[in-house]
Structures are given as C-alpha cells and as structure tokens.
Amino acid sequence: MSEISSDRRVAWFLGLAGLIPFIAGGLLAWWAPFAWQVTAVYAFSYYSAVILSFLGGVHWGAALQVPRPGNRRRLIIAMVPSLIAWPALLFNVTTGLWVLLVGFIVIGGYDISRDGREGFPRWYLKLRCVLTGVVAVFHLIVLLRLRG
Template structure:
C-alpha cells in the first residue's frame, strides 16, 4: 500500500472514529437514564464546538502550507468556525446547537467551494461530506429530543 493511500485510509478511519461522540451523545440523549441524558447533551455540545473549531484549523493549516492567491481570505475564513463555536456554548443549549449546526453547514459549504477545495485531495471532500452529513443529522436528533 502506498504512503498516500495509507494516509487516506488513516484519515477515513480517524474521521469516522471522530463521529463516535456525536453518535453516542445523540443516542444517550434519548435512551440513557435521565441523569446521564443531561450530561450527554452538554458533552455533545462541547465536543461539537471543539470539532467545529478544528475544521477552521484545517483551513488555517492549508493556507499556511502552500503560498497561493487568496490565502489571506482563507486565513480569515478559517477563524469563523471558532468564532461561531465559542459563543454557541454561551447560549442556552438549544440555541447553541442550532448555531453549531449553522456553523457546520457554513464550513461544509466553504469546503465545497472552489477556494475551499484548493489544496485538498478529491477523497478529502468525500470524507468531509460524509462527516458533515452525519454530524448535522445527529444535531437534529438531539434537537428533536430537546424539543428545539
């Protein structure tokens, strides 16, 4: 197996493993004992904010790795997920989850844009689409549980 192919495999495995807290949090929000449900929802929200911030860091790193036209704009856009995620944790949990959903959709849209795709292999965009789809779906599952 070539090194590039191995990197793709590892990235997919780690990306899918990163869904475990979203899936577990969403399921626990519905079916865990009541006391754990509250912890599950807050843990879900905090993890969501961390991951949304991480997605901005991906673009920050891409912009710094190779000089390209538009890198200044990409560096600015890379800060947006953190600036969405942090205040989302200051709102009530339902509002915060809606803000986080919006953040994932926005950065997902940027990932698919011409500028956002720049410098990433084609398989990465497929990975991001799968991960974003699952993350948004589980946010909606938790929001449904909260009546939000």
C-alpha cells in the first residue's frame, strides 16, 4: 500500500471521527436529561467554533506550503472562519449556532471553488463535502431542538 493511499485513509478516518462530537451533541440535545441537554448544546457550539477555525488553518497551511499566485488572498480568506467562530460564541447560543452554520457553508463554498480547491487532491474535496453536509445537518438538528 502506498503512503499516499494510507494518508488518504487516515484523513478519512480522522475526519469522520471528528463528527462524533457533532453527532453526540445533536443526539444528547434531544434525548439526554435536561441538565445534560444544556451542556450538550454548549459543548456542540464550542466544538463547532473550534472546528470552523481549524478549517481556516487548512487554507493557511496550503497557502504557505506552495508559492502560487493568489496565496495572499487565500491567507486572508483563511482568517475568515476564526473571525466568524469567535464572535459566534459571544452571541446567545441560538444566534451563535446560526452564525457557525453560515460559516461552515461559506468556507465549504470556498473549498469547492476553483481557488479554494487548488492544491488539494480530489478525494479531500469529497471528504470536505461529506463532513460539511453532516455538520450542517446536525447544526439544524440542534437549532430545531432550541426552537422547541
């Protein structure tokens, strides 16, 4: 097995494992005892902000790794997720979750754009689409719980 193939499998495994706090938080927000539901929603929000910030770091690293035209723009765009995530934690939890959801959609849109996907293997973009889709669905699940 080639090292590249092994790296791909590890990335998929870790990416999917990174969904566990989103899924657990979403499920606990509905079915845990009430005190745990509150904790689950806040834990979900905090984890969401951390992961959104991490996605900016992916583009920061890509821009620094290989000199390309447009890297300055990519470095600036790489800061956007953190600048969305941090203030989202300062809002009430419902507003914050909406802001985080929009942040995931925005950075996901950039990831699949011509500029955003430059330098990444095709399998990475598939992984990002799967992860962003699940994350978005679980944000909606938690937001639906907060509405009820």
